[in-house]
Amino acid sequence: MKRRLEDARILMYSHDTFGLGHLRRCRTIAHSLVGDYRGLNVLIISGATIAGAFDYRARVDFVTVPSVIKLKDGEYTSMAGHVDLQDTLKMRQAIIRQTAENFQPDIFIVDKEPLGLKGEVEETLQYLKARGTTLVLGMRDVMDAPHLLEAEWKKSNMLQKIDQFYDTVWVYGPPDFYDPLIGLDVPSGVRRKMDFVGFLQRSVPQGTKSEHVPDEDYILVTTGGGGDGADLVRDVVNAYEQDQSLQHKTLIVLGPYMPARERTELVERSNKIACLEVIEFDNRMEELIDGAKAVVAMGGYNTYCEILSFDKPALIIPRTRPREEQLIRAQRASELGLIDMLLPEESADPMLLSAALKRLTHRAPPSQSGEENMRLEGLVHISRIVGDWLDDRESYPPLSIVAE
Known part of the structure; x- marks a missing residue:
């Protein structure tokens, strides 16, 4: 009606x-x-x-x-x-x-x-x-x-x-x-x-399907627009380079605003790792998040709503400057048991991030922390x-x- x-x-x-x-x-x-x-x-x-x-x-x-x-x-x-x-x-x-x-x-x-x-x-x-x-x-x-x-x-x-x-x-x-x-x-x-x-x-839009959804279980790494997302992607790539036992299929979305020099560097490094796939942009991010086993993100508002909407285990590595918005949201969501969180300085340690990524695929979804927290x-x-x-x-x- x-x-x-x-x-x-x-x-x-x-x-x-x-x-x-x-x-x-x-x-x-x-x-x-x-x-x-x-x-x-x-x-x-x-x-x-x-x-x-x-x-x-x-x-x-x-x-x-x-x-x-x-x-x-x-x-x-x-x-x-x-x-x-x-x-x-x-x-x-x-x-x-x-x-x-x-x-x-x-x-x-x-x-x-x-x-x-x-x-x-x-x-x-x-x-x-x-x-x-x-x-x-x-x-x-x-x-x-x-x-x-x-x-x-x-x-x-x-x-x-x-x-x-x-x-x-x-x-x-x-x-x-x-x-x-x-x-x-x-x-x-x-x-x-x-x-x-x-x-x-959020919901998955009707119409044509995204061509970027992998056929196997995957972790999704998203930086939103990508203008300030290079550090997050670089940390993920570092973790895969340093820990050869990290083999889970991972789809990385760089974002359309990532600077060209950083985009080129990260694509070249990722192409050398078999389980990493990198794309620049997809206008159907809801579909990529819905299909993912788990999500790694900076924790902007829209991505956070999508994590809750599709009930996905998530690791948030927030931006801390010039605004603290993502940090505050991630800290509050972590307090409620909805997501896992690493500070940027923690994420920069390849072995610490590798361990967090391995735990992520076994993490309970946000809904198990209590439906009253979803809202x-x-x-x-x-x-x-x-x-x-x-x-x-x-x-x-x-x-x-x-x-x-």
Whole structure:
């Protein structure tokens, strides 16, 4: 059963300066909503250079803005080296505003960055708020270490801006896992708007199958976008080189943003080890994770949701700088018995990592730590909330039930 809407519109913003996490999260929510509501259209504004490499369901589309890259030191630069960063930001801001004016959304969902990259969404928020659009800020379960987040947000008076613009704040995790604003002096208005919807469950998409799924049991090693994933892959390759008894089939996904020099080095070394297979990218990561015996990852939000959704034993080796988001998530998940964890300095020891990889194939899946720790109801809750909002629109007739 689906509920029918008449030309309801949701606009989503995904700044995408490093990796694929923001776009993949927006796409997951969009696909879930159009699956639940006929007549609903979703448009995603994305800064990802490979936004077009993914498949989109009917009534989900995307608009790209000029790409900006976040460097390892936390600074930004234009993807087009000959274009000044400020000029790129002006173009992005203009495209975002023009898209909002043309699309006229009922709901605007902003992923993670309350005012967008360098404040590029603030003007659009002002415009949409004045015309009565429902404004939603979506937060990961973990944003960053409190002292880092506070230092970043204080410069822009961010918490007050959230209170000023947004009607609600969705936290994409359960309240007993982690509070993304812990340690900050949060205005009472923002606290009242926070809704912990739960983790976003993933499923294997319908359609053509991935050609990269091995025919035998395999460990999957994934770095997400790959821009900062070379150390993880290098550690895995080192472990296989140093311990000849490590023979389990392993599929390594480098990620599309891994620098070319590091990619070439790791491919050359991996090709000398029979049980290692390396690919650059697959737009059906859900299928690769679903088919895996176990997963080794850095523990970004999307990969963590996929580990829970497909109930896979996992070893998380988190990034610890410039953000501590992955570290905090991995520590909390390890405390709950959901995953195993190694710090990067531990992973750099080939024999220590080899031992962890051998244990991983015999590890119990996350569900055995207790179903109460999974909490994968985020998409269901979001769908219910959106349906209630769209029901209340005065300019549209009530929702009706129609058969599939």
